[in-house]
Amino acid sequence: xxxxxxxxxxxxxxxxxxxxxxxxxxxxxxxxxxxxxxxxxxxxxxxxxxxxxxxxxxxxxxxxxxxxxxxxxxxxxxxxxxxxxxxxxxxxxxxxxxxxxxxxxxxxxxxxxxxxxxxxxxxxxxxxxxxxxxxxxxxxxxxxxxxxxxxxxxxxxxxxxxxxxxxxxxxxxxxxxxxxxxxxxxxxxxxxxxxxxxxxxxxxxxxxxxxxxxxxxxxxxxxxxxxxxxxxxxxxxxxxxxxxxxxxxxxxxxxxxxxxxxxxxxxxxxxxxxxxxxxxxxxxxxxxxxxxxxxxxxxxxxxxxxxxxxxxxxxxxxxxxxxxxxxxxxxxxxxxxxxxxxxxxxxxxxxxxxxxxxxxxxxxxxxxxxxxxxxxxxxxxxxxxxxxxxxxxxxxxxxxxxxxxxxxxxxxxxxxxxxxxxxxxxxxxxxxxxxxxxxxxxxxxxxxxxxxxxxxxxxxxxxxxxxxxxxxxxxxxxxxxxxxxxxxxxxxxxxxxxxxxxxxxxxxxxxxxxxxxxxxxxxxxxxxxxxxxxxxxxxxxxxxxxxxxxxxxxxxxxxxxxxxxxxxxxxxxxxxxxxxxxxxxxxxxxxxxxxxxxxxxxxxxxxxxxxxxxxxxxxxxxxxxxxxxxxxxxxxxxxxxxxxxxxxxxxxxxxxxxxxxxxxxxxxxxxxxxxxxxxxxxxxxxxxxxxxxxxxxxxxxxxxxxxxxxxxxxxx
Amino acid sequence: xxxxxxxxxxxxxxxxxxxxxxxxxxxxxxxxxxxxxxxxxxxxxxxxxxxxxxxxxxxxxxxxxxxxxxxxxxxxxxxxxxxxxxxxxxxxxxxxxxxxxxxxxxxxxxxxxxxxxxxxxxxxxxxxxxxxxxxxxxxxxxxxxxxxx
Numbered sequence: 001x002x003x004x005x006x007x008x009x010x011x012x013x014x015x016x017x018x019x020x021x022x023x024x025x026x027x028x029x030x031x032x033x034x035x036x037x038x039x040x041x042x043x044x045x046x047x048x049x050x051x052x053x054x055x056x057x058x059x060x061x062x063x064x065x066x067x068x069x070x071x072x073x074x075x076x077x078x079x080x081x082x083x084x085x086x087x088x089x090x091x092x093x094x095x096x097x098x099x100x101x102x103x104x105x106x107x108x109x110x111x112x113x114x115x116x117x118x119x120x121x122x123x124x125x126x127x128x129x130x131x132x133x134x135x136x137x138x139x140x141x142x143x144x145x146x147x148x149x150x151x152x153x154x155x156x157x158x159x160x161x162x163x164x165x166x167x168x169x170x171x172x173x174x175x176x177x178x179x180x181x182x183x184x185x186x187x188x189x190x191x192x193x194x195x196x197x198x199x200x201x202x203x204x205x206x207x208x209x210x211x212x213x214x215x216x217x218x219x220x221x222x223x224x225x226x227x228x229x230x231x232x233x234x235x236x237x238x239x240x241x242x243x244x245x246x247x248x249x250x251x252x253x254x255x256x257x258x259x260x261x262x263x264x265x266x267x268x269x270x271x272x273x274x275x276x277x278x279x280x281x282x283x284x285x286x287x288x289x290x291x292x293x294x295x296x297x298x299x300x301x302x303x304x305x306x307x308x309x310x311x312x313x314x315x316x317x318x319x320x321x322x323x324x325x326x327x328x329x330x331x332x333x334x335x336x337x338x339x340x341x342x343x344x345x346x347x348x349x350x351x352x353x354x355x356x357x358x359x360x361x362x363x364x365x366x367x368x369x370x371x372x373x374x375x376x377x378x379x380x381x382x383x384x385x386x387x388x389x390x391x392x393x394x395x396x397x398x399x400x401x402x403x404x405x406x407x408x409x410x411x412x413x414x415x416x417x418x419x420x421x422x423x424x425x426x427x428x429x430x431x432x433x434x435x436x437x438x439x440x441x442x443x444x445x446x447x448x449x450x451x452x453x454x455x456x457x458x459x460x461x462x463x464x465x466x467x468x469x470x471x472x473x474x475x476x477x478x479x480x481x482x483x484x485x486x487x488x489x490x491x492x493x494x495x496x497x498x499x500x501x502x503x504x505x506x507x508x509x510x511x512x513x514x515x516x517x518x519x520x521x522x523x524x525x526x527x528x529x530x531x532x533x534x535x536x537x538x539x540x541x542x543x544x545x546x547x548x549x550x551x552x553x554x555x556x557x558x559x560x561x562x563x564x565x566x567x568x569x570x571x572x573x574x575x576x577x578x579x580x581x582x583x584x585x586x587x588x589x590x591x592x593x594x595x596x597x598x599x600x601x602x603x604x605x606x607x608x609x610x611x612x613x614x615x616x617x618x619x620x621x622x623x624x625x626x627x628x629x630x631x632x633x634x635x636x637x638x639x640x641x642x643x644x645x646x647x648x649x650x651x652x653x654x655x656x657x658x659x660x661x662x663x664x665x666x667x668x669x670x671x672x673x674x675x676x677x678x679x680x681x682x683x684x685x686x687x688x689x690x691x692x693x694x695x696x697x698x699x700x701x702x703x704x705x706x707x708x709x710x711x712x713x714x715x716x
Numbered sequence: 717x718x719x720x721x722x723x724x725x726x727x728x729x730x731x732x733x734x735x736x737x738x739x740x741x742x743x744x745x746x747x748x749x750x751x752x753x754x755x756x757x758x759x760x761x762x763x764x765x766x767x768x769x770x771x772x773x774x775x776x777x778x779x780x781x782x783x784x785x786x787x788x789x790x791x792x793x794x795x796x797x798x799x800x801x802x803x804x805x806x807x808x809x810x811x812x813x814x815x816x817x818x819x820x821x822x823x824x825x826x827x828x829x830x831x832x833x834x835x836x837x838x839x840x841x842x843x844x845x846x847x848x849x850x851x852x853x854x855x856x857x858x859x860x861x862x863x864x865x
Contacts, residue, residue, distance in 0.1 A: 090812060091810075091812025091814075092811065217808075219805075220808055220810070220813075223805060223808060223810075223813075224797075224805065226810060226813035226816050227797075227805055227810070227813070227816050227820060228748070228788065228791075228801065229749070229787070229789050229816075229817045231813065232747070233747075233750075233814065235750070236747035238742075238745065238747075244742070287734075287738055288731065288734050360848055361812075361848060362752050362760060362812070362814040362815055362846065362847070362848045363752075363812070363814045409812075411812050411813075411814030412811070412812035412814060412848055412849055440751065442754060443753045443754055443755075617808060618808075621811055621849075621851065621854070624850055624853055624854075625850030625851060627850065628850025628851075629849075629850050650753065650754075650755055650757075651753040651755065651757045651758050651846065652757045656846060656848065657850070657852075658843050658846065658852075659843045659845075659855075660839055660843050662852045
């Protein structure tokens with residue numbers, strides 16, 4: 001095994017982009033499905049265009065095995081509706097919202113739904129839970145599959161009763177004959193059958209305005225398990241005979257292992273020691289023995305000595321361009337920027353800097369691995385079970401069928417758990433030990449050896465006319481990603497580009513990663529342009545916007561905040577807006593400057609719109625959670641590093657938002673029942689930093705153009 | 717050594733310098749208390765020792781012997797949730813919920829001392845616990861709800 005390179009692997013070269021669609025061909029095996037589920041009715045959603053339909057029926061019984069299944073639903077004889085999906089629960093509450101969608105269309109009680117998520121042996125391939133895709137893609141599929149299943153059940157009942165399906169209706173898991181008052185439960189109807197329907201994309205679904213179950217604030221489906229400590233996270237698991245693993249880490253990034261004396265560790269009773277390439281790990285019957293064994297290892301490393309630090313990182317990123325511009329949103333040029341700038345009444349250029357930050361999921365990476373007869377089973381806290389399966393198959397040179405990855409609901413991710421380091425490490429140790437091994441990263445390991453939201457530099461140069469029209473707009477982003485790069489404002493002559501840099505730190509996905517940076521730079525710059533032409537920042541934005549959804553959230557946030565209401569002395573108001581992955585957001589912030597120049601965020605009003613709302617309470621959770629998380633990156637979170645080491649690799653030194661940091665938060669949710677539902681995990685994070693920065697500008701005239709803005713809380 | 721956990725005396729064979737959290741989780745299978753930071757600053761491992769909220773990740777198990785230890789598993793009595801748990805349930809306060817048991821134990825200790833705290837004093841007490849999902853406003857709401865008779 002060559003284990004030397006996986007920890008330094010840059011997992012996603014284009015940090016904010018999605019991995020390409022896999023060519024994985026999930027062969028649908030009827031016998032396998034029914035072996036898992038027992039008899040009943042199975043409805044599979046088949047990727048559009050991959051399955052040819054012979055007629056216009058939305059649901060069609062099939063005997064052959066279509067490929068390209070993305071999700072499936074089973075209705076069992078015991079009335080349980082099992083939903084099989086590769087999406088995973090990391091706290092965003094999709095276990096609840098997807099259940100609501102299925103319950104709505106299938107007309108069954110939510111309690112009868114069992115979500116089987118992220119188990120590579122049981123669910124169809126899914127690239128991962130990221131990019132706010134669960135609601136628009138998986139939600140839509142399950143909605144259609146459920147609607148088709150309901151239609152199929154009506155047809156079955158009609159046949160049984162020798163009548164027409166149009167005279168029947170469904171309710172609470174039953175088919176009713178309104179004329180004869182006969183009724184039959186779904187389970188009884190499907191009993192003894194092994195029926196499979198494949199469904200097309202054009203099935204009729206219930207309009208959002210008529211929703212009875214979706215659209216309501218149902219509580220988290222298995223909430224009681226979580227508040228009683230009963231839910232088993234991966235880090236809580238224990239298998240018979242299980243050992244606890246630990247891995248020897250390099251003293252700094254890029255260090256090469258020269259030599260290691262393992263004698264002492266190997267002589268410890270019950271301890272397994274593995275050295276394989278640069279990988280050294282131990283496993284022992286308890287954590288203390290594993291730690292002692294690890295500490296006894298005397299390793300010599302050759303360290304690199306040309307590391308940049310967070311003190312010179314912005315200069316470094318601009319000077320070390322990688323030439324990678326990203327696959328999407330890499331840039332655009334319209335008109336003639338130089339001429340547009342020359343013609344402008346007022347010109348303004350500024351540079352915006354973004355520090356690296358860490359996800360800090362409260363549950364660090366954890367995995368339990370077990371080998372049985374050359375089949376590897378790994379439980380891992382990950383947003384990409386199939387990605388981890390591929391990593392494991394590649395690392396151990398196994399056929400993917402021999403690797404099963406399971407993902408019990410995990411202690412959050414925020415884009416930070418796409419990779420399978422702990423899974424690979426646990427699997428390597430378990431292979432040697434011939435026993436199950438659990439490996440839970442320490443907080444320090446999570447800080448140092450996971451990956452970060454990239455740092456970046458954004459240079460903006462713009463020309464504006466006194467009437468509020470933008471005549472020139474140049475926007476160059478170094479290393480902060482391409483999503484949200486293009487301006488939503490009318491601007492006559494544009495030059496926009498994203499350029500990747502050779503990052504000294506391992507970087508990867510993060511909630512709203514690139515859009516957070518791009519919206520920060522853009523909305524700060526818009527603020528300053530408005531001030532230069534003495535125009536109200538809200539009016540300046542609305543004047544240059546075209547997108548009605550954006551204008552609506554902007555007006556709504558401003559109105560609820562009281563944008564035009566006069567403010568107290570030493571207070572400032574700021575506003576910002578943007579959109580990301582189908583979510584539209586506008587944020588107003590009020591800050592207060594205390595006598596000692598300490599800045600306090602007093603209140604935030606945020607309007608948010610993402611189409612038809614599936615669960616208002618859980619949506620509000622996402623929006624508030626995004627604001628709270630945004631506060632950290634906006635005000636004080638930053639990874640400090642030098643000499644290839646992370647300096648603040650602990651929660652006592654890396655500051656995350658706490659209760660006393662939370663301002664008064666007011667959320668305005670706009671429910672567009674006429675529009676498809678979009679994901680909400682990311683867009684709500686983008687408005688906070690620029691709104692606060694603009695409020696500080698309003699109160700003090702100072703432009704804080706580097707994130708985080710106030711690492712010490714005090715205005716310099 | 718004998719540990720008195722959730723009203724039950726449990727015999728464990730372990731070095732006294734091992735963290736209480738490790739013993740609760742790995743030896744006694746009480747995994748409701750979580751590891752979050754290992755330095756007593758995130759509160760995920762909070763348990764009650766003689767009624768006070770303590771960070772079990774930095775307390776050597778030897779120091780907890782012969783004391784009354786209560787973990788999240790000990791709050792529920794005969795299938796009936798503790799009033800603080802009921803308030804959290806009614807509020808639907810958490811997202812990933814990894815911080816939940818620490819938050820609930822911390823709030824339980826706080827309300828035991830003072831059953832009618834101001835919001836400011838709740839914030840001050842809860843400031844020692846981290847929630848990364850940003851559920852803070854709901855957590856405060858749940859604790860306020862639990863203060864009401």
